[in-house]
Amino acid sequence: MGDTAARPLRADAERSVRAVLEAAERVLAEDPGASMEQIAAAAGVARTTIHRRFASRQALMEALATSAARQLAQAVDDGRPDTAPPLVAMHRITANVLQVKGAWAFALGLPSDPGSEAAILQRDINDRCVAVLERAKAAHLIADTADLDWVRRVYYALISESLRSEPDTDPDTLAARIIDTLLYGAGPRP
Amino acid sequence: MGDTAARPLRADAERSVRAVLEAAERVLAEDPGASMEQIAAAAGVARTTIHRRFASRQALMEALATSAARQLAQAVDDGRPDTAPPLVAMHRITANVLQVKGAWAFALGLPSDPGSEAAILQRDINDRCVAVLERAKAAHLIADTADLDWVRRVYYALISESLRSEPDTDPDTLAARIIDTLLYGAGPRP
DNA sequence: AGAAAACGCAACAGCAATGATGCAGATAGG
DNA sequence: CCTATCTGCATCATTGCTGTTGCGTTTTCT
Numbered sequence: 001m002g003d004t005a006a007r008p009l010r011a012d013a014e015r016s017v018r019a020v021l022e023a024a025e026r027v028l029a030e031d032p033g034a035s036m037e038q039i040a041a042a043a044g045v046a047r048t049t050i051h052r053r054f055a056s057r058q059a060l061m062e063a064l065a066t067s068a069a070r071q072l073a074q075a076v077d078d079g080r081p082d083t084a085p086p087l088v089a090m091h092r093i094t095a096n097v098l099q100v101k102g103a104w105a106f107a108l109g110l111p112s113d114p115g116s117e118a119a120i121l122q123r124d125i126n127d128r129c130v131a132v133l134e135r136a137k138a139a140h141l142i143a144d145t146a147d148l149d150w151v152r153r154v155y156y157a158l159i160s161e162s163l164r165s166e167p168d169t170d171p172d173t174l175a176a177r178i179i180d181t182l183l184y185g186a187g188p189r190p
Numbered sequence: 191m192g193d194t195a196a197r198p199l200r201a202d203a204e205r206s207v208r209a210v211l212e213a214a215e216r217v218l219a220e221d222p223g224a225s226m227e228q229i230a231a232a233a234g235v236a237r238t239t240i241h242r243r244f245a246s247r248q249a250l251m252e253a254l255a256t257s258a259a260r261q262l263a264q265a266v267d268d269g270r271p272d273t274a275p276p277l278v279a280m281h282r283i284t285a286n287v288l289q290v291k292g293a294w295a296f297a298l299g300l301p302s303d304p305g306s307e308a309a310i311l312q313r314d315i316n317d318r319c320v321a322v323l324e325r326a327k328a329a330h331l332i333a334d335t336a337d338l339d340w341v342r343r344v345y346y347a348l349i350s351e352s353l354r355s356e357p358d359t360d361p362d363t364l365a366a367r368i369i370d371t372l373l374y375g376a377g378p379r380p
Numbered sequence: 381a382g383a384a385a386a387c388g389c390a391a392c393a394g395c396a397a398t399g400a401t402g403c404a405g406a407t408a409g410g
Numbered sequence: 411c412c413t414a415t416c417t418g419c420a421t422c423a424t425t426g427c428t429g430t431t432g433c434g435t436t437t438t439c440t
Contacts, residue, residue, distance in 0.1 A: 009386095
């Protein structure tokens with residue numbers, strides 16, 4: 001319950017908030033120690049305006065984290081993780097997540113203390129992810145001896161690495177390689 | 191050619207330098223924005239002593255990065271990457287790297303500008319790594335269609351992820367899982 | 381059109397980190 | 411043992427970021 005709308009912001013203000021969050025992501029991704037001044041400049045906004053909406057730098061960070069976490073959760077949901085066939089769901093989710101995580105890399109890497117909305121969303125996403133992997137296991141796409149938590153972490157790592165080394169490649173292409181590597185590794189194919 | 195010993199430091203001073211570097215790693219790993227004061231305290235040293243050896247915070251960072259990079263290069267060499275059988279080399283190197291990277295996680299994640307000794311060492315390590323993977327490919331441990339640079343990046347990612355989630359597990363156990371995952375993924379085994 | 385809300389600008393106080401300096405006491409090494 | 415080196419401490423100037431406040435102007439909403 002951080003920024004639960006006390007009362008609806010004016011259209012004006014809402015734009016500013018979005019601009020600040022997007023600018024913060026852009027600027028902080030390049031320099032995590034960047035000042036509020038730099039963020040304000042990138043947002044096309046005065047520094048005082050940021051302080052009007054976010055009490056402190058810390059508050060801005062939390063807002064940034066929850067905003068990004070919500071978008072990520074949305075990206076997962078859009079892949080229909082519970083109804084689509086496992087392979088289809090995995091591919092769609094991966095492609096969606098690649099886009100969101102590419103645009104909000106810094107915010108999603110932000111440490112969120114337990115209890116925050118961002119942390120809750122993260123756990124929720126983890127659970128959905130494991131659920132999909134379980135369905136994949138049931139469909140014999142994954143070895144029944146596999147540790148799904150390890151598989152999930154490897155999956156996350158593959159996504160991060162793909163974005164780090166080739167951020168501008170087509171998401172579907174990256175997703176295909178990620179899933180292929182996740183399931184079959186680098187070894188010779190049967 | 192950053193700290194190329196102009197003349198041998200006194201035994202005293204050399205201990206201080208090591209203490210500072212180790213303390214910096216410990217402190218900065220928890221809070222990348224920590225102050226020199228905190229680092230000095232953790233090293234059991236006065237803040238001015240740090241400034242005597244390292245002109246600026248930036249200089250300390252670079253020294254930290256090259257120090258860690260040297261240890262990492264050593265860890266790779268110790269695995270006999272050119273002579274041992276590919277699988278043995280991969281396992282030994284992985285276990286060695288896990289130990290070094292666990293102890294110098296922050297320093298090794300530090301961005302080093304091209305031309306610095308750290309960057310050169312990093313490229314050198316990358317090359318050795320690809321060389322091992324090529325030998326593995328020649329031994330039919332890796333598909334001959336595989337993109338070795340992607341395999342290398344996946345390998346690095348698996349190492350990082352292992353350390354992030356289970357830093358205190360036996361390196362050999364982690365190494366075994368890393369290589370297994372790298373080669374065969376999570377899919378069902380033949 | 382008029383009230384309420386939001387904005388830019390300017391200015392201010394406070395604070396913490398950086399980096400430098402001088403000096404007196406400890407320590408290593410020939 | 412004697413000197414050169416190293417360290418701790420205390421101090422200082424500088425700098426940059428943060429967070430706040432007040433005021434005049436612009437924008438939104440009804």
